[in-house]
Amino acid sequence: xxxxxxxxxxxxxxxxxxxxxxxxxxxxxxxxxxxxxxxxxxxxxxxxxxxxxxxxxxxxxxxxxxxxxxxxxxxxxxxxxxxxxxxxxxxxxxxxxxxxxxxxxxxxxxxxxxxxxxxxxxxxxxxxxxxxxxxxxxxxxxxxxxxxxxxxxxxxxxxxxxxxxxxxxxxxxxxxxxxxxxxxxxxxxxxxx
Amino acid sequence: xxxxxxxxxxxxxxxxxxxxxxxxxxxxxxxxxxxxxxxxxxxxxxxxxxxxxxxxxxxxxxxxxxxxxxxxxxxxxxxxxxxxxxxxxxxxxxxxxxxxxxxxxxxxxxxxxxxxxxxxxxxxxxxxxxxxxxxxxxxxxxxxxxxxxxxxxxxxxxxxxxxxxxxxxxxxxxxxxxxxxxxxxxxxxxxxxxxxxxxxxxxxxxxxxxxxxxxxxxxxxxxxxxxxxxxxxxxxxxxxxxxxxxxxxxxxxxxxxxxxxxxxxxxxxxxxxxxxxxxxxxxxxxxxxxxxxxxxxxxxxxxxxxxxxxxxxxxxxxxxxxxxxxxxxxxxxxxxxxxxxxxxxxxxxxxxxxxxxxxxxxxxxxxxxxxxxxxxxxxxxxxxxxxxxxxxxxxxxxxxxxxxxxxxxxxxxxxxxxxxxxxxxxxxxxxxxxxxxxxxxxxxxxxxxxxxxxxxxxxxxxxxxxxxxxxxxxxxxxxxxxxxxxxxxxxxxxxxxxxxxxxxxxxxxxxxxxxxxxxxxxxxxxxxxxxxxxxxxxxxxxxxxxxxxxxxxxxxxx
Numbered sequence: 143x144x145x146x147x148x149x150x151x152x153x154x155x156x157x158x159x160x161x162x163x164x165x166x167x168x169x170x171x172x173x174x175x176x177x178x179x180x181x182x183x184x185x186x187x188x189x190x191x192x193x194x195x196x197x198x199x200x201x202x203x204x205x206x207x208x209x210x211x212x213x214x215x216x217x218x219x220x221x222x223x224x225x226x227x228x229x230x231x232x233x234x235x236x237x238x239x240x241x242x243x244x245x246x247x248x249x250x251x252x253x254x255x256x257x258x259x260x261x262x263x264x265x266x267x268x269x270x271x272x273x274x275x276x277x278x279x280x281x282x283x284x285x286x287x288x289x290x291x292x293x294x295x296x297x298x299x300x301x302x303x304x305x306x307x308x309x310x311x312x313x314x315x316x317x318x319x320x321x322x323x324x325x326x327x328x329x330x331x332x333x334x335x
Numbered sequence: 336x337x338x339x340x341x342x343x344x345x346x347x348x349x350x351x352x353x354x355x356x357x358x359x360x361x362x363x364x365x366x367x368x369x370x371x372x373x374x375x376x377x378x379x380x381x382x383x384x385x386x387x388x389x390x391x392x393x394x395x396x397x398x399x400x401x402x403x404x405x406x407x408x409x410x411x412x413x414x415x416x417x418x419x420x421x422x423x424x425x426x427x428x429x430x431x432x433x434x435x436x437x438x439x440x441x442x443x444x445x446x447x448x449x450x451x452x453x454x455x456x457x458x459x460x461x462x463x464x465x466x467x468x469x470x471x472x473x474x475x476x477x478x479x480x481x482x483x484x485x486x487x488x489x490x491x492x493x494x495x496x497x498x499x500x501x502x503x504x505x506x507x508x509x510x511x512x513x514x515x516x517x518x519x520x521x522x523x524x525x526x527x528x529x530x531x532x533x534x535x536x537x538x539x540x541x542x543x544x545x546x547x548x549x550x551x552x553x554x555x556x557x558x559x560x561x562x563x564x565x566x567x568x569x570x571x572x573x574x575x576x577x578x579x580x581x582x583x584x585x586x587x588x589x590x591x592x593x594x595x596x597x598x599x600x601x602x603x604x605x606x607x608x609x610x611x612x613x614x615x616x617x618x619x620x621x622x623x624x625x626x627x628x629x630x631x632x633x634x635x636x637x638x639x640x641x642x643x644x645x646x647x648x649x650x651x652x653x654x655x656x657x658x659x660x661x662x663x664x665x666x667x668x669x670x671x672x673x674x675x676x677x678x679x680x681x682x683x684x685x686x687x688x689x690x691x692x693x694x695x696x697x698x699x700x701x702x703x704x705x706x707x708x709x710x711x712x713x714x715x716x717x718x719x720x721x722x723x724x725x726x727x728x729x730x731x732x733x734x735x736x737x738x739x740x741x742x743x744x745x746x747x748x749x750x751x752x753x754x755x756x757x758x759x760x761x762x763x764x765x766x767x768x769x770x771x772x773x774x775x776x777x778x779x780x781x782x783x784x785x786x787x788x789x790x791x792x793x794x795x796x797x798x799x800x801x802x803x804x805x806x807x808x809x810x811x812x813x814x815x816x817x818x819x820x821x822x823x824x825x826x827x828x829x830x831x832x833x834x835x836x837x838x839x840x841x842x843x844x845x846x847x848x849x850x851x852x853x854x855x856x857x858x859x860x861x862x863x864x865x866x867x868x869x870x871x872x873x874x875x876x877x878x879x880x881x882x883x884x885x886x887x888x889x890x891x892x893x
Contacts, residue, residue, distance in 0.1 A: 307389065322522070334388070
């Protein structure tokens with residue numbers, strides 16, 4: 143329903159634009175404004191626009207779980223971090239910011255083929271850790287900026303997820319109180335922002 | 336609107352000032368039309384992200400860089416997905432300036448205006464703020480003094496609720512306070528050290544329009560320490576039009592509120608020296624009409640009010656009716672803003688903060704108070720807070736994850752707000768070569784910071800770091816960015832009050848010299864800007880002007 147209406151609106155706008163274009167520079171001002179007018183932009187709240195190939199998506203998931211693994215609390219995959227990263231890159235990043243991640247993934251894959259003769263996603267956890275360590279220590283050509291950017295994405299995605307906010311950390315209740323000298327010893331899990 | 340509708344007054348704008356004008360005028364018996372260009376936002380119902388944790392906000396409340404750059408260029412760094420619904424789209428509603436003199440004009444697009452997203456720090460101005468222009472021969476003299484406004488500060492504070500601590504400082508008068516939000520243990524420590532090292536300098540509780548006691552008669556509940564104020568607060572815990580002034584005005588039965596209505600100009604009768612009507616365009620239908628009333632309160636926010644005044648002009652003239660003396664649009668100001676200092680507070684690691692306050696502490700102005708010995712005029716204050724953040728741990732994996740379950744040391748950071756001087760050639764004007772989608776010439780800014788502001792920023796940076804170091808903080812750092820005017824969101828001036836009709840736009844009652852039935856009570860009225868946040872003063876001045884307007888109306892003068 144809403145999809146059909148959206149198509150109809152685009153159609154109407156395009157028709158109007160085509161007609162106005164026919165008049166060239168002499169378009170009547172209100173008509174020109176109507177064509178120029180675009181409704182307020184909407185932030186995508188649905189599934190992320192796909193930016194990864196299936197192989198890249200699998201590698202991002204594996205590496206994010208290595209950065210923030212499952213221990214006594216859930217890790218990055220359970221927290222939905224891989225989808226968050228794709229969302230950030232698809233809807234939120236501009237082109238050169240995407241290149242940092244794509245370039246790093248390619249460099250990690252290439253090194254994995256060279257060292258272990260398998261793509262990074264098929265490497266063992268220990269081998270993936272070794273690859274991430276190389277990236278972290280700036281020893282992977284083409285992945286210079288990858289590690290800090292990727293770690294930031296994982297950490298931000300994790301600590302803004304429901305798992306991060308309510309399981310790994312403690313989300314303070316409402317009604318809320320304030321105590322500016324609260325004993326640290328009473329903190330079981332540190333508080334979510 | 337039915338042709339039978341008749342209004343005693345039209346209030347243009349519904350933010351901090353417009354809401355107060357509507358409340359005061361309706362409560363005193365007038366039938367009021369309040370118009371706002373923004374969409375309607377009902378208290379509680381239309382705060383989509385109130386109380387929502389990050390994972391329930393689009394993109395975890397991070398603004399897409401490309402979208403911010405394209406549509407919110409003035410707001411870059413301010414707007415986020417949770418606040419975006421309250422702000423205007425700059426691409427669709429452009430304004431103008433000549434590079435490199437950028438102006439970051441932060442504008443709302445909703446009923447309630449910036450009252451929904453403001454910082455809420457609320458201070459009275461001091462006697463010295465109303466006297467400085469005259470004493471220094473800068474700008475024009477204020478036609479009023481602190482004592483003229485003091486009763487109206489009290490009146491407004493009792494109604495809205497201001498939390499803070501009594502200090503008895505002559506350069507930062509106390510308000511009618513609710514109890515302050517307490518300082519945390521590190522701030523108390525810093526207070527003792529700083530005040531000991533620098534006799535005369537103070538570190539005090541923030542003064543906030545966040546209430547610490549319930550106001551059941553206004554259906555408002557005290558602050559819940561969520562620190563998510565800019566999402567809108569359905570508790571009504573901070574002052575906003577929606578929570579405070581709009582319900583009061585509506586309760587009189589004499590308020591008509593029109594949202595999505597753009598005012599393009601005022602109609603004026605030069606023979607009678609009266610505003611005769613307000614031309615408004617329905618943003619949804621594009622239909623324009625002129626609505627008449629006996630008087631007009633212009634509260635559209637400083638720069639938008641100037642835009643409307645500048646565009647109120649005779650047919651075939653580019654000069655406004657209200658520009659007879661050349662003062663309109665000149666002496667635009669903003670606070671200095673881009674100075675920050677921070678450091679680590681040693682010790683007290685056995686203690687932590689529980690809960691989230693809506694504000695921290697304040698270091699009031701200490702420069703040029705008694706004598707003016709420095710190479711710049713006026714002064715600045717700092718807003719800051721002590722806090723502990725989760726540790727950041729190098730590496731990755733389980734060790735990092737579990738390492739982040741600890742808090743790092745106490746840190747303190749503060750940023751300066753300082754006073755900009757009123758320069759006649761810091762001005763706004765119309766650009767007749769470019770029009771907005773309602774056919775109005777764009778507002779063009781020509782506003783820069785000068786030597787006085789640059790020297791003040793340098794001093795604030797140096798003194799801030801010095802204070803933190805001598806108080807005993809370690810790893811003290813500071814930075815001073817380029818301040819683009821507008822960024823402090825304290826833009827003021829352009830239709831200043833003054834004693835002399837030849838050099839000012841308004842008299843001491845906020846009445847236009849050229850039209851006694853026109854009152855301008857937002858930031859445009861300011862002849863100088865103090866160094867403290869201005870909104871409380873806008874409220875007090877608006878209530879004062881409304882009282883005067885009613886008296887003049889009853890006396891048959893307007």
